[in-house]
Every structure is written in C-alpha cells, then in structure tokens.
Amino acid sequence: MTIQPDVRRSLVRECIANIAAYHGPDDPEYLAKRLGRPVESIIKLDANENPFGTSPLVQEVLSSYTGYSVYPDAAQRTARAALAEYAGVSADSLILGNGADELIDLLMRAYLDPGDELVDFPPSFAMYAFNAQLQDAKVVSVPRNDDFSIDVDAAIAALSPCTKIILLTSPNNPTGTVMPTADVRRILETGYLVVLDEAYFEFADADGQGFETMVGEVANYPNLVVLRTFSKWAGLAGLRIGYGVFPTEVSKHLWKLKPPFNVNVAALTAMQAALDDRAHLMGTVRKIIAERDRLLIEFPKTGMLKPYPTRSNFILSEVVSMDGATFRDRLADEGILVRHYNTPRLRNSIRISVGRPEQNDVVLSVVHKLAAELGL
Numbered sequence: 001m002t003i004q005p006d007v008r009r010s011l012v013r014e015c016i017a018n019i020a021a022y023h024g025p026d027d028p029e030y031l032a033k034r035l036g037r038p039v040e041s042i043i044k045l046d047a048n049e050n051p052f053g054t055s056p057l058v059q060e061v062l063s064s065y066t067g068y069s070v071y072p073d074a075a076q077r078t079a080r081a082a083l084a085e086y087a088g089v090s091a092d093s094l095i096l097g098n099g100a101d102e103l104i105d106l107l108m109r110a111y112l113d114p115g116d117e118l119v120d121f122p123p124s125f126a127m128y129a130f131n132a133q134l135q136d137a138k139v140v141s142v143p144r145n146d147d148f149s150i151d152v153d154a155a156i157a158a159l160s161p162c163t164k165i166i167l168l169t170s171p172n173n174p175t176g177t178v179m180p181t182a183d184v185r186r187i188l189e190t191g192y193l194v195v196l197d198e199a200y201f202e203f204a205d206a207d208g209q210g211f212e213t214m215v216g217e218v219a220n221y222p223n224l225v226v227l228r229t230f231s232k233w234a235g236l237a238g239l240r241i242g243y244g245v246f247p248t249e250v251s252k253h254l255w256k257l258k259p260p261f262n263v264n265v266a267a268l269t270a271m272q273a274a275l276d277d278r279a280h281l282m283g284t285v286r287k288i289i290a291e292r293d294r295l296l297i298e299f300p301k302t303g304m305l306k307p308y309p310t311r312s313n314f315i316l317s318e319v320v321s322m323d324g325a326t327f328r329d330r331l332a333d334e335g336i337l338v339r340h341y342n343t344p345r346l347r348n349s350i351r352i353s354v355g356r357p358e359q360n361d362v363v364l365s366v367v368h369k370l371a372a373e374l375g376l
C-alpha cells in the first residue's frame with residue numbers, strides 16, 4: 001500500500017502558514033525605474049542606513065583583499081579580538097552574526113519551544129515578534145506608555161512560568177526612545193533572560209545627552225545579552241555584520257547553533273577597516289546627529305509633521321492633515337523613501353531616517369510644498 005500525502009492540505013507548519021509575510025524596505029532601483037530617474041537620485045530614508053556611506057578605507061581594503069577564496073574562521077578569533085577592544089568587553093563573550101538579525105533568530109531558536117513566551121514592548125523592531133512566531137512561541141506584548149517609555153511594573157506583571165526572553169531596545173526602533181539603566185536593572189533582577197538591543201548605541205553615545213551602555217554589565221548579569229550592529233553607524237548594512245555580548249551560559253549554546261561560516265570574509269574585512277577608520281565614521285555619526293537636531297526643529301514648522309524626541313539616526317513623526325500612507329506615496333513620487341506605520345499605537349506615523357544635509361533640504365521643501373497645497 002502506498003501512502004499518499006493529502007495534497008489538498010498544506011504540509012507547511014501551522015505557525016509558518018499563519019504568519020503574515022515580513023515586508024522589508026522598498027527597493028530604490030524599482031522606484032527609480034518607475035519614476036524614470038537614475039537610482040543615485042533616490043533619497044533612501046526608510047532603513048536607517050548611514051547616508052554618507054561607509055568609510056573610504058573599507059572600499060579600498062575590500063578591493064585589494066586577496067582572501068576571498070578561503071572560508072572565514074568559524075571561531076571568529078581575529079574579529080572577536082578587534083571587537084573586544086572596540087566594545088570594551090572580553091573576546092570570549094562575543095559572537096558575530098550575519099547582521100544582528102541572525103543573532104536574534106539564533107536566540108529565539110535556542111530558547112523558545114512552541115508555547116513559550118517572548119515579552120515584547122511595541123512599538124518595537126518587528127523582527128522580534130516575527131522570529132518568535134517562527135518558533136510557534138507566544139508574543140506577549142506590553143504596550144509602551146504615551147511617551148514610549150516602558151512600564152516596568154506592567155512588564156514584571158506580564159512575566160509567567162512560560163516566559164523565556166524579555167526583549168528590550170535602547171534606543172528603540174521606531175521610536176528613538178532610550179531606556180533608563182535603572183529600569184533595565186529592575187527587569188534584570190527578575191532573573192529572566194533579557195536581550196537588550198543596542199543597534200543604535202553609537203548615535204545615543206555621541207549626541208552629548210548621556211547614554212549608559214550595558215555591554216559592560218554582561219559580565220555581572222548571567223541573564224543579560226546585548227546586541228549591536230555595524231549596519232547603522234558604520235554604513236555596512238549591505239554586508240550583514242552585527243555582534244552580541246553574551247554570558248557563557250548563553251554563548252555556549254549559541255556556538256552550537258551558529259552556522260560555521262555565518263559571517264563572510266568581505267564583512268569581516270570591512271569590519272576591521274571600519275574599526276581602523278572609526279574616527280571618520282564617528283565624524284559621519286556626529287553630522288547625522290546635527291542634522292537630526294535640525295530636522296526636529298524644522299519638521300513642526302511644516303505644519304504636517306509632529307516629531308517625537310529621538311536619540312537615534314531616525315525620527316518618528318505623526319503626520320497631520322493627511323493620511324500617512326498618502327503622505328508616504330507623495331514622498332515616493334518625489335523619489336523619497338520613508339517608512340509608514342499604521343498600527344493602533346502608531347496612527348498615521350512615518351519614520352524618516354536622517355539623510356545628508358542636501359537630502360534633508362529636499363525632504364523639507366517637498367513637505368512644505370504638500371503643506372502649501374493643503375493651504376496649511
């Protein structure tokens with residue numbers, strides 16, 4: 001007797017079938033084609049990339065690198081030593097990922113069984129809930145306060161015997177909110193595994209308003225993981241390289257899950273060059289911060305954008321007098337890509353990454369033009 005699968009029934013795992021597809025940022029090439037313009041003229045402010053590009057040293061080193069035919073070091077020894085010096089942590093505590101995204105995925109795969117719980121604080125980075133659902137885990141959402149701070153009492157009240165991971169982000173994406181260290185510590189004291197995503201660390205650290213990174217605390221809390229990335233400040237988003245600082249209890253398991261060659265040699269080479277040229281890259285970070293602070297003053301003057309405070313390289317704003325999706329589409333017609341949100345908590349909101357000064361001038365003039373059309 002032959003056993004035939006029931007072809008009418010989907011054989012895919014139920015949790016995968018139920019998940020809504022993840023929509024990443026739009027493709028600038030595609031928009032350029034639609035508008036009949038060169039791709040270089042597209043102002044891409046939808047993914048928090050460094051608008052100045054990466055360092056010239058990275059370009060130079062990658063073009064003369066001769067080791068592309070050889071697999072990368074699976075143990076990432078040289079890279080971890082360089083990163084240890086940069087981040088001020090021990091090399092043993094570090095693991096590099098194919099973007100911080102991969103480390104988020106590895107953590108979820110290591111910790112979440114079906115039915116386990118991830119505690120998330122929306123609005124936050126969509127990949128957390130997305131990756132948790134891939135494990136058939138339950139996402140417990142603790143909504144943020146009106147000012148996007150975290151209600152620590154509500155967070156603690158949401159913990160259950162099924163809780164496995166508490167996911168914190170500082171500065172948070174898409175709100176730009178920084179979490180006070182005292183609040184992070186209160187949550188750490190619960191003993192549950194806390195993953196603190198510091199993807200935008202360099203921007204908060206350099207803006208002069210004070211920011212305390214928690215990387216140094218991983219040595220003191222066996223339940224703390226801190227994630228960072230080279231995608232945003234260092235302009236390496238396209239090469240995919242991020243890292244995490246882990247206590248031994250966590251890293252010993254992640255090493256088993258990590259694909260041996262997860263970070264390619266181009267990314268490792270670029271990371272070293274970025275660290276060598278960090279003075280240049282931090283110069284671009286400071287320019288981005290200055291532009292951010294200019295836009296925070298200029299956006300309200302348009303009469304269409306109500307920006308929230310931010311410590312990062314992007315600005316979340318409420319769109320007034322126009323539907324948010326229409327606003328996004330009108331900017332796209334002018335060659336400007338931004339991110340639109342329409343959730344119960346983020347009605348009619350857009351997130352604009354800070355561009356180069358001349359790009360930001362174009363954004364401001366387009367928004368002023370839209371406002372004039374509306375008679376604002």
Ligand SMILES: *Cc1c(COP(=O)(O)O)cnc(C)c1O
Nearest residue numbers: 099100101125173199229231242
């Ligand atoms: C961009 C981003 C990441 C992912 O970074 P990659 O290293 O490019 O994967 C992680 N967390 C947050 C909050 C981000 O905004």
